[in-house]
Amino acid sequence: MRRTVLKSLAAVMAGALFSLPVHAQQPVDVEFYYPVAVGGPITKIIDNMVADFHKENPDINVKPVYAGTYQDSIAKVLTSMKGGQPPQLAVLLSTDMFTLIDEDAVVPIDGLANDAAGKAWLGGFYDAFMQNSRSGGHVWGVPFQRSTIVMYYNKNLFKAAGLDPEHPPATWQELVDASVKLTKKDASGNVTQWGLEIPSGGAFAYWLFQALTTPNNAILMNEAGNQVMLDKPAVVEAAQFWRDLSVKHGAMPSGTIDWGTTPKDFLEKKAAIVWTTTGNLTNIRANADFPFGVAMMPKKVRGGSPTGGGNFYIFKSGTPAQQKAALKFAQWATSPERAADWSIATGYVAVTPAAWETPKMKKYAQEVPAAAVARDQLAVSVAEFSTHENQRVTKVLNDALQAILTGAKPAQQAMTDAQHESDRILRPYR
Amino acid sequence: MARNMKMSDKDAGAAMPRAPASPASAARAMKAVYGWLLLLPALLLLAAFTHYPAIATLWHSFFSTPKGRRPAVFVGLDNYQTMRDDPVFWRALWNNLWFALGTIPTSVALALVMALWVNRNLPGRGFLRLSYFTPTVLPMVAVANIWLFFYTPQYGLIAQVLGIFGLPGVNWLGSRETALPALMLVSVWKEAGFFMIFYLAALQGVSPSLREAAMLEGASRWQYFRRVLWPLLMPTTLFVLINALINAFRLIDHVVVMTRGGPDNASTLLLFYIFQVGFSFWDTAYAATLTVVLLAVLGLAALLKFRWLDKRTHYQ
Numbered sequence: 001m002r003r004t005v006l007k008s009l010a011a012v013m014a015g016a017l018f019s020l021p022v023h024a025q026q027p028v029d030v031e032f033y034y035p036v037a038v039g040g041p042i043t044k045i046i047d048n049m050v051a052d053f054h055k056e057n058p059d060i061n062v063k064p065v066y067a068g069t070y071q072d073s074i075a076k077v078l079t080s081m082k083g084g085q086p087p088q089l090a091v092l093l094s095t096d097m098f099t100l101i102d103e104d105a106v107v108p109i110d111g112l113a114n115d116a117a118g119k120a121w122l123g124g125f126y127d128a129f130m131q132n133s134r135s136g137g138h139v140w141g142v143p144f145q146r147s148t149i150v151m152y153y154n155k156n157l158f159k160a161a162g163l164d165p166e167h168p169p170a171t172w173q174e175l176v177d178a179s180v181k182l183t184k185k186d187a188s189g190n191v192t193q194w195g196l197e198i199p200s201g202g203a204f205a206y207w208l209f210q211a212l213t214t215p216n217n218a219i220l221m222n223e224a225g226n227q228v229m230l231d232k233p234a235v236v237e238a239a240q241f242w243r244d245l246s247v248k249h250g251a252m253p254s255g256t257i258d259w260g261t262t263p264k265d266f267l268e269k270k271a272a273i274v275w276t277t278t279g280n281l282t283n284i285r286a287n288a289d290f291p292f293g294v295a296m297m298p299k300k301v302r303g304g305s306p307t308g309g310g311n312f313y314i315f316k317s318g319t320p321a322q323q324k325a326a327l328k329f330a331q332w333a334t335s336p337e338r339a340a341d342w343s344i345a346t347g348y349v350a351v352t353p354a355a356w357e358t359p360k361m362k363k364y365a366q367e368v369p370a371a372a373v374a375r376d377q378l379a380v381s382v383a384e385f386s387t388h389e390n391q392r393v394t395k396v397l398n399d400a401l402q403a404i405l406t407g408a409k410p411a412q413q414a415m416t417d418a419q420h421e422s423d424r425i426l427r428p429y430r
Numbered sequence: 431m432a433r434n435m436k437m438s439d440k441d442a443g444a445a446m447p448r449a450p451a452s453p454a455s456a457a458r459a460m461k462a463v464y465g466w467l468l469l470l471p472a473l474l475l476l477a478a479f480t481h482y483p484a485i486a487t488l489w490h491s492f493f494s495t496p497k498g499r500r501p502a503v504f505v506g507l508d509n510y511q512t513m514r515d516d517p518v519f520w521r522a523l524w525n526n527l528w529f530a531l532g533t534i535p536t537s538v539a540l541a542l543v544m545a546l547w548v549n550r551n552l553p554g555r556g557f558l559r560l561s562y563f564t565p566t567v568l569p570m571v572a573v574a575n576i577w578l579f580f581y582t583p584q585y586g587l588i589a590q591v592l593g594i595f596g597l598p599g600v601n602w603l604g605s606r607e608t609a610l611p612a613l614m615l616v617s618v619w620k621e622a623g624f625f626m627i628f629y630l631a632a633l634q635g636v637s638p639s640l641r642e643a644a645m646l647e648g649a650s651r652w653q654y655f656r657r658v659l660w661p662l663l664m665p666t667t668l669f670v671l672i673n674a675l676i677n678a679f680r681l682i683d684h685v686v687v688m689t690r691g692g693p694d695n696a697s698t699l700l701l702f703y704i705f706q707v708g709f710s711f712w713d714t715a716y717a718a719t720l721t722v723v724l725l726a727v728l729g730l731a732a733l734l735k736f737r738w739l740d741k742r743t744h745y746q
Contacts, residue, residue: 105498201689253583255693257604270585399695403694408694
């Protein structure tokens with residue numbers, strides 16, 4: 001009995017040994033890490049997508065691996081790389097680009113897609129999205145699940161306050177006026193309804209801040225990612241405006257406002273206007289029991305918002321065949337039809353103008369005009385804040401903003417301090 | 431367990447110097463081998479997951495962080511200098527000390543009071559004990575989320591209760607002054623029930639004859655507690671104190687869920703900062719340096735227990 005077991009075990013092992021090289025020559029395996037950052041059955045959508053891709057490309061086996069949040073995903077990718085088993089393809093934050101370059105983890109996409117078709121494909125994305133993919137004359141990431149900041153407002157509360165629900169505030173001045181009107185107090189002077197909430201807690205303060213600096217015509221960092229401009233007058237002015245909304249105008253809660261509870265505050269009618277990601281659109285559409293509108297960021301000198309979200313990255317450690325296969329999957333997933341499907345299923349902004357030209361996307365834009373607001377804003381959108389040592393510099397900026405909003409430091413001093421600290425961190429990269 | 435370890439250590443020490451020539455010493459050597467084999471599993475686990483990481487951490491703290499094509503180089507005390515000049519580190523350390531100071535005495539005192547309360551013959555005693563213990567069995571992240579709702583301005587539980595009395599709401603987690611105390615409160619609520627179990631077990635072990643004797647001698651209830659019960663509970667108090675101290679420096683879940691260290695580092699604790707430096711900034715060398723500080727603090731706590739408090743504690 002035991003001998004038979006051993007024999008068959010040996011046979012299996014020998015079989016595995018001999019059959020391995022044969023297998024490896026046939027289909028190419030591509031391990032694909034992806035995060036889930038918005039609501040909805042994302043894992044199921046990805047699984048279906050991969051299955052469809054396999055039907056069309058039977059020689060490529062994409063293995064999707066759910067890797068947690070964006071933070072978890074980059075942590076998993078980098079640790080698995082240090083352990084010698086990195087994936088060949090991953091969706092990670094567009095702002096992780098410099099980190100991945102510095103870790104020598106990824107290959108430039110333009111080096112792989114170097115034929116005419118590849119160049120045309122890379123030229124087909126919205127430039128606002130590509131701004132977070134370019135550095136050092138190369139393209140490092142393929143826009144995939146991208147978002148931007150928009151303004152959600154409660155039309156009922158607008159009507160109740162005597163405002164036109166079809167004309168959301170389009171400038172900073174209008175925003176202040178509307179927010180003040182929308183702020184309601186009870187008999188004892190306690191606020192029962194805030195006019196405006198711009199979330200500043202957690203890790204996203206810098207992102208919302210860009211929705212104030214961009215309209216004020218300030219860009220926070222250079223394309224090389226080794227220089228930040230945080231102490232410029234326009235930037236300080238934007239920070240002061242943010243603080244003034246609560247302290248001077250009394251239209252926003254003082255202290256920091258939690259990122260996660262902001263959509264809930266909106267749904268609970270405790271905030272009439274909120275700024276948050278387009279990624280919340282599906283959630284708010286499903287749960288709001290009142291008519292709401294979606295609008296672009298109000299203008300100061302110009303319009304505009306930062307983009308956000310995740311890009312495809314192809315890893316250096318893969319074999320040339322794997323890198324090619326990974327590229328093929330990224331091209332397939334961002335083709336107009338597929339990008340449209342993905343956008344409709346998740347609420348992310350479709351990444352190419354061609355995707356918006358597909359019949360299903362046109363129909364969707366008609367049914368959900370809010371989705372088109374994000375697209376139209378792309379024309380004036382800028383890159384999300386991203387530098388070398390990205391998380392560290394981002395934290396410096398977040399801390400400075402929170403210090404301003406909690407009244408610990410005046411705006412000018414906080415931003416000057418943040419500039420000094422960022423300069424210190426970025427010096428080795430110049 | 432500890433005693434067994436000590437005995438086999440002694441045996442091993444006695445057996446080693448002698449050559450295994452005579453049958454008696456051969457048997458002794460076998461015994462030593464046997465002893466070491468018994469120790470081996472625990473020893474391996476401790477070495478692999480406690481001692482090696484601790485030493486590796488210390489080692490890495492003297493090197494730079496390897497990045498892509500740049501390998502780590504020896505930098506001496508550079509990381510420690512960075513740490514000395516890092517305001518966020520000092521903030522995290524001070525926050526952590528305040529956190530320990532704010533949570534430990536309160537939760538221990540509360541645990542003792544609750545234990546004395548549920549140790550008596552009350553109707554529904556089992557239910558009371560269970561309800562005091564419930565916070566401990568709940569998962570940390572779930573607890574943090576529940577409290578996140580309590581603290582939410584405007585429609586959170588606390589805000590609603592304040593609203594009934596016409597008091598203005600407070601942005602508990604969004605203000606520098608209240609963020610850390612808000613986290614402390616959650617910690618006290620969670621820990622007190624856990625420590626209560628230890629006190630309860632200790633109280634059950636106290637012979638009722640002591641109380642009867644004290645009462646016969648005319649001692650008041652306070653005197654009985656102060657002169658009899660409290661000294662008898664000292665070993666438990668010591669154990670609970672050490673655990674509370676370790677927990678205070680180990681807390682990270684609540685910070686991640688409730689504040690992420692904000693606003694402006696007002697609620698950053700040491701371990702959370704280490705996590706951020708290590709796994710967000712990927713500055714592993716600096717994270718190792720910070721970890722050395724954490725190890726030193728915890729080592730100091732252990733030393734305090736074994737060298738000083740143990741001698742002042744009466745074990746039965």
